[in-house]
Amino acid sequence: MRYQDQLFQQREGAILAATHQLFRERSWDRVTIAEVAIQAAIGKGTVYKHFPSKEALYAKLALNLSRNNLAELQALHACHPPQESMRLVIRQAFEQMLADPVLVQLCQHCDRPAFQERLDAPYREQFLQLEHDYIVFFSQLLNATLGEHTLSSADCQHLLWGVEACFNGVMARIASGGFEHWAEPIALNDYFDRVTDFIIAGLRGQAEALCGLAVSQE
Template sequence: MRYQDQLFQQRETALLEAARQLFQSQSWDRVTIAEVARHTGIGKGTVYKHFPSKEALFARLVLDRSRMHLIELQTLSHSAPAPEAMRRMIRRAFEQLLADPLQAQLCLHCDRPAFQERLEPPYREQFLELEAEYMALFSELLQNSFAGLQLSNEHCQHLLWGVEACINGVMTRIASGGFEHWADPIAFDAYFERVTDFIIAGLHGQAAALLAAAATNE
């Protein structure tokens, strides 16, 4: 790699790390590109050579960490028979978010329609590609877990809507700080176990219901 390319990459890494540190101590609306530049010791104009907007910088933080998480889940998907691998992946997805609450907050923010509307098209396309990769991973596991039911891609998509709703709920709970303010606090480990049980039971019940409905309509 050329020295100029190495320097460019180093600056970009420094900007992302500075933004992450600032977002951990301040709200999204209060952090500015100028502040990220000052924190990094890089000119504001140079920041725009790397990221065309604050939304783009925000998106890169989410995309980079999400891709790292996806690689780990893809590896985990081959660690056991499909039904057990599905359980392990769901639990690990929760643990990934708990280990990095900022990622949970960033993901929720990036999922807002208003944010996506402001985001430059290349970054929106990357979010769509990442979503497709996650969907493909879980769809493959679903089809392997319920091989006897012969689920179609459409069936898998319908089932994954419920999984997504549960994962988003867990993400929101983590982003909000957990259960410490509850009269009877719940340990996250127990919470993850119960939610995982709920998702697995729901997948079994809904998969059977989808196929029964399809058979009735034939």
């Protein structure tokens, strides 16, 4: 790699690290490019050479986090038996949310169609590819775990919608501060376990229903 390319990557990494640090200190939507430049100890114009807008900077952070999380889940699935990996993957996904709730909230913001429509084409294409990669992984995980059922790509997509709704609820619960304000608070780990049980039971029930419907239509 050329020295100029190495320097470019180093600066981009410094910008992303500085932005992440600022997001930990205050609301991410109030951080300015000028503040990012000061935190990264570079010029404001240099930030714009890497990211033409705050939306592009948000998108890069969200894409990086999502890709890293997906790679972690793929590795977890690969090294455990099918009947264990579904539960482990779901629980690890919850832990990923808990580890960095600020960036998780940013990812939710970046997932909005109105946000992505404002991005340049290369960023939009990366989000589409990321969505495809998650669907492929979920389909592989689902078919490995529910091997007794034959699920089509459309079936897997429909089941993913339900899982996504559950995950959005968990993200909202984490963002709200957990359960300390409840009359009978529950430990977050216990909550994760119960939601995981619910998701797996729902997936099994829906898979059986979909396969039963397919057989009846033959």
